[in-house]
Amino acid sequence: MLRTTLSISARRAIIGATFRPHIIARCASSTPSYTIVETKPEEIKKKQYPTSPHLTIYRLPLPAWLSITFRGTGMALSAVFAGVGIGMLGASHELVYYINQLQQLSPLLPALMKFAIAFPTTYHFVAGARHLMWDSKPWQFLTIRKAFASGYIVMGLTAVISIALAFTTF
Amino acid sequence: MFRSGLLAASTTRMMTRSSPLAGRMIVRAASTTATQQRQTNQSTTSSPAPSTIYKIYHYSSYSLLALMPLGWALAPAYSMPIDLVLNVIIPVHTYLGMEAIIGDYIYAPAARYSAKAALAVVTVLMTLGLYKLNTKDVGISQSVKLLWKDTTTHSARK
Numbered sequence: 001m002l003r004t005t006l007s008i009s010a011r012r013a014i015i016g017a018t019f020r021p022h023i024i025a026r027c028a029s030s031t032p033s034y035t036i037v038e039t040k041p042e043e044i045k046k047k048q049y050p051t052s053p054h055l056t057i058y059r060l061p062l063p064a065w066l067s068i069t070f071r072g073t074g075m076a077l078s079a080v081f082a083g084v085g086i087g088m089l090g091a092s093h094e095l096v097y098y099i100n101q102l103q104q105l106s107p108l109l110p111a112l113m114k115f116a117i118a119f120p121t122t123y124h125f126v127a128g129a130r131h132l133m134w135d136s137k138p139w140q141f142l143t144i145r146k147a148f149a150s151g152y153i154v155m156g157l158t159a160v161i162s163i164a165l166a167f168t169t170f
Numbered sequence: 171m172f173r174s175g176l177l178a179a180s181t182t183r184m185m186t187r188s189s190p191l192a193g194r195m196i197v198r199a200a201s202t203t204a205t206q207q208r209q210t211n212q213s214t215t216s217s218p219a220p221s222t223i224y225k226i227y228h229y230s231s232y233s234l235l236a237l238m239p240l241g242w243a244l245a246p247a248y249s250m251p252i253d254l255v256l257n258v259i260i261p262v263h264t265y266l267g268m269e270a271i272i273g274d275y276i277y278a279p280a281a282r283y284s285a286k287a288a289l290a291v292v293t294v295l296m297t298l299g300l301y302k303l304n305t306k307d308v309g310i311s312q313s314v315k316l317l318w319k320d321t322t323t324h325s326a327r328k
Contacts, residue, residue, distance in 0.1 A: 085298070095307055099321075100321060121238075
């Protein structure tokens with residue numbers, strides 16, 4: 001239905017909505033007076049109504065993708081640190097022995113392992129710095145245009161640093 | 171500077187579009203300084219005071235932001251105190267972060283309770299394992315650097 005009823009310019013506008021802040025900024029209104037209320041998970045009754053589909057329908061803007069990637073890299077780093085920590089509890093050799101054994105399996109593995117560790121770490125680091133910036137002065141840093149601009153900076157910095165780290169040895 | 175442009179553009183667009191609200195739109199001052207905006211927001215919103223656990227999480231994030239690059243730079247010669255501090259802060263940050271994720275996605279009390287219990291067990295074991303890495307092995311910062319070390323020509327402990 002989407003393909004037959006929309007013009008080509010409307011379709012381009014929708015596709016660009018992920019990366020264009022002004023499409024969201026037009027919907028922003030003034031800040032009314034409100035109180036923050038939080039529903040505790042304990043208060044949610046057992047009988048839950050189904051939620052209408054949203055992630056399968058709407059295109060998410062860039063800060064939303066960066067947010068879920070931030071959460072995913074956090075989970076991945078937790079898994080890596082937990083895996084290494086718990087693995088080393090019962091290990092009979094040192095960590096360098098296991099790393100060498102893994103890297104000898106294939107000539108591609110050293111660069112791949114370096115990227116697999118460097119990318120989540122640098123992304124979580126840079127995006128975490130962005131979060132802490134928001135926490136310190138939300139009235140100044142947490143606007144829609146600045147969220148997009150800082151999001152682009154996060155993507156660029158992460159790409160440069162993690163790809164550079166993937167191909168260096170010292 | 172950004173906010174004045176945003177506000178002026180949006181109110182102008184809303185004014186010129188023929189909508190039922192166009193005649194009733196109240197034109198606000200086009201530019202608000204950062205101080206004025208902060209005072210406005212602080213007078214109209216009320217949020218609960220941060221709890222101790224939230225402050226611990228907040229300061230653990232700042233500490234990790236400072237200590238991870240510092241540990242990378244100082245390893246392996248001078249990184250022992252940093253590695254011991256990281257030994258505590260990384261599990262704390264992991265536990266509090268994963269607890270937030272579990273609380274966001276798992277609602278049933280039985281599943282949530284068992285997930286948090288498993289998380290606590292994993293966190294304690296992780297702390298012990300990282301402590302063994304710090305004392306019997308090269309340390310957390312140097313362990314991260316081992317992937318980048320050419321161990322055929324350099325020693326792992328340099």
